[in-house]
Amino acid sequence: MPFTGDAWGMPAQTDPSQPTTSQPTPQQEEPEISRHADGTPSARSVQVAQAAGLAPEAVADPGTLPAEARSAIPLQQDGGAEQGESGLTVAIAFVANLVIAVAKSGAALLTGSASMVAEAAHSWADTGNEIFLVVAQRRSRRPPEPGHPLGFGREAYVWSLFAAMGLFVAGGAVSITHGVQELFAEEGGGDYLIGYIVLAVSFVLEGTSFLQSARQARKEAASMNRDLIEHVLETSDPTLRAVFAEDSAALGGIVIAALGLALHQTTGEAAFDAVGSILVGVLLGLVALVLIGRNRQFLIGQEADPQVRSATVRALLALPEVDRITKLRVEVVGPRMVTVVGDVDIVGDESESQVAVRLRAVEAKLMASPAVVHAVLSLSAPDEPSLTVDAAPRLAG
Numbered sequence: 001m002p003f004t005g006d007a008w009g010m011p012a013q014t015d016p017s018q019p020t021t022s023q024p025t026p027q028q029e030e031p032e033i034s035r036h037a038d039g040t041p042s043a044r045s046v047q048v049a050q051a052a053g054l055a056p057e058a059v060a061d062p063g064t065l066p067a068e069a070r071s072a073i074p075l076q077q078d079g080g081a082e083q084g085e086s087g088l089t090v091a092i093a094f095v096a097n098l099v100i101a102v103a104k105s106g107a108a109l110l111t112g113s114a115s116m117v118a119e120a121a122h123s124w125a126d127t128g129n130e131i132f133l134v135v136a137q138r139r140s141r142r143p144p145e146p147g148h149p150l151g152f153g154r155e156a157y158v159w160s161l162f163a164a165m166g167l168f169v170a171g172g173a174v175s176i177t178h179g180v181q182e183l184f185a186e187e188g189g190g191d192y193l194i195g196y197i198v199l200a201v202s203f204v205l206e207g208t209s210f211l212q213s214a215r216q217a218r219k220e221a222a223s224m225n226r227d228l229i230e231h232v233l234e235t236s237d238p239t240l241r242a243v244f245a246e247d248s249a250a251l252g253g254i255v256i257a258a259l260g261l262a263l264h265q266t267t268g269e270a271a272f273d274a275v276g277s278i279l280v281g282v283l284l285g286l287v288a289l290v291l292i293g294r295n296r297q298f299l300i301g302q303e304a305d306p307q308v309r310s311a312t313v314r315a316l317l318a319l320p321e322v323d324r325i326t327k328l329r330v331e332v333v334g335p336r337m338v339t340v341v342g343d344v345d346i347v348g349d350e351s352e353s354q355v356a357v358r359l360r361a362v363e364a365k366l367m368a369s370p371a372v373v374h375a376v377l378s379l380s381a382p383d384e385p386s387l388t389v390d391a392a393p394r395l396a397g
Contacts, residue, residue, distance in 0.1 A: 087137060092212050093243045094130035096205040097250075101127050107198035110191050113264065114182035115257035115276035118175035119202070122253055122284055125170035126246050132163035133239045140334050144373060151373045153334010154299060160238035161295040167246065168288035175281030182274035192265045196258065203254050210247035217244055224307060234305065237335040238295055249287040253280040304330040304338050312340060313387055321362050323347045326384035333373055340366055340375040343384065355379065 101123035108116040136159035144151040214228065217240060221231035232244050260276020263269070303309070309330045316322050328342035344362070346355050359377050366375040 089209075089213050089216055089243050090130055090133045090137065090239055093209045093247065094127065094134075096209040097123050097126040097130060100202045100205055100250075103198045104202060107195050111195040111261070113195055113257070113261050114179055114270070114274045115260035115280065116195055116198075117178050118277035118280040119199070119253055119257045121174040121178070122171045122250065122280060123202075125167050125174075125284075126250065128170065129163035129166050129242065129246065132159045132166065133242055135159050136163075137239055137335075149374055150333050150339060151337060153337040153373065156238050156335050157295045157298045160242055161292060161299070163242055164288050164291035164295060168285055168292070172281045172283075172285030172288055175284060176278050177281075179274045179277030179279075179281060182277060183271055192261060195261050199254050199258050199261070203251065206247055206250045206254065209243065210251060213240060213244040213247055216240060224305065233290075233294065236298065236302075236304075236332045236337075238291075238298070239335070241294060242291055245287050245291055249283055252283055256280050256283070298332060302332045304332055308338070315366075316342075316344065316362075319362060319365065321347055321358055324380065324386040326380040326386055328387060336371055337373050338371055339373055341377075343378050343380040345380040345386075 101120060104116060104120035104123050107113075108120045136156040139159065140153045140156035142152040142155075217232050217235070218228055220235065220240075221228050224231060226234065232241050235241055256276050256279050260273045260279075263272035263276075304312075309328065312330050313325055313328060316325055316328075323345040326343045326345070328340070330338050330340055333339050344359075346358050346362075350358070359379070363375040363377050366372045
């Protein structure tokens with residue numbers, strides 16, 4: 001699929017008032033300089049140059065790269081959604097779950113419904129989980145530092161893992177345990193109307209939160225040629241995945257709780273209500289296990305989407321310094337953050353020291369994108385097969 005925008009699919013964030021200079025030679029196109037209006041290098045240039053071991057003046061802004069490279073790679077995986085979009089999704093989910101948790105707790109006391117108790121436990125678990133997700137977003141955005149050259153992006157998966165475990169324990173386990181206890185308890189009853197009203201209001205609030213997460217996921221999925229569910233499972237943004245999954249489970253849990261309450265009222269058998277609580281717990285447990293598994297995979301090392309990897313090959317081959325690529329690994333190290341490690345063949349036949357400087361310059365060009373936290377390139381061996389644009393190896397000619 002074609003990608004548009006800067007080197008990683010987003011409009012280049014450059015200021016027209018900040019001039020850039022370029023001094024290309026017939027043998028080599030030097031990286032353009034990123035400067036403020038007063039002539040000093042930009043903060044981004046300084047940061048990237050330090051990471052690449054170059055002078056700030058040697059670092060190009062994304063907007064100064066060749067057009068082929070600018071259009072090749074999506075800046076942020078999953079369609080380039082802004083971090084603020086995920087923040088809004090989490091904020092809406094937190095407010096909705098807090099209101100719902102208070103309402104369900106009151107309804108559980110008035111009705112004595114086991115299903116309502118399970119739903120209250122579920123909503124309190126979701127409310128606490130949103131706090132974990134806020135922490136995940138904030139801590140994962142910290143910039144790289146000497147002790148953490150790859151940044152702190154993976155912290156998002158650590159805190160999201162805590163949230164998933166909370167959903168499993170506080171939501172699933174509590175609901176199942178309470179349901180089993182109610183199977184052997186004395187039959188009780190209560191004000192069913194209050195239960196129905198609370199469940200109806202909860203469905204509307206949960207639906208609002210779900211629509212926000214679905215809207216964000218659908219927009220990103222379309223840009224990556226994925227369907228909605230596939231994108232939610234594959235996205236590198238754990239907060240979006242968590243909110244979407246929790247809201248989906250919440251809507252399903254409300255339906256189960258309403259059925260259990262209705263059957264209890266109609267038949268007088270409290271077992272239906274207890275079974276409803278157990279089913280809600282099983283649903284939450286399954287969702288939590290999926291979330292735990294996905295966070296674990298990103299924590300131990302998840303390669304970027306094949307589209308992103310292929311686009312990285314296109315961007316590298318578009319650079320005048322690069323003749324061919326023989327190895328490439330693009331690994332996710334946080335929400336919409338990647339590292340690039342590979343072997344390339346540099347154009348020309350220069351001395352070792354000159355080639356090393358040119359390799360650092362290519363790395364700096366990649367790292368000019370906010371999505372590339374770190375890039376490490378080595379020289380290819382003459383007999384190593386080359387990677388084509390579709391990332392399939394072919395023998396060097």
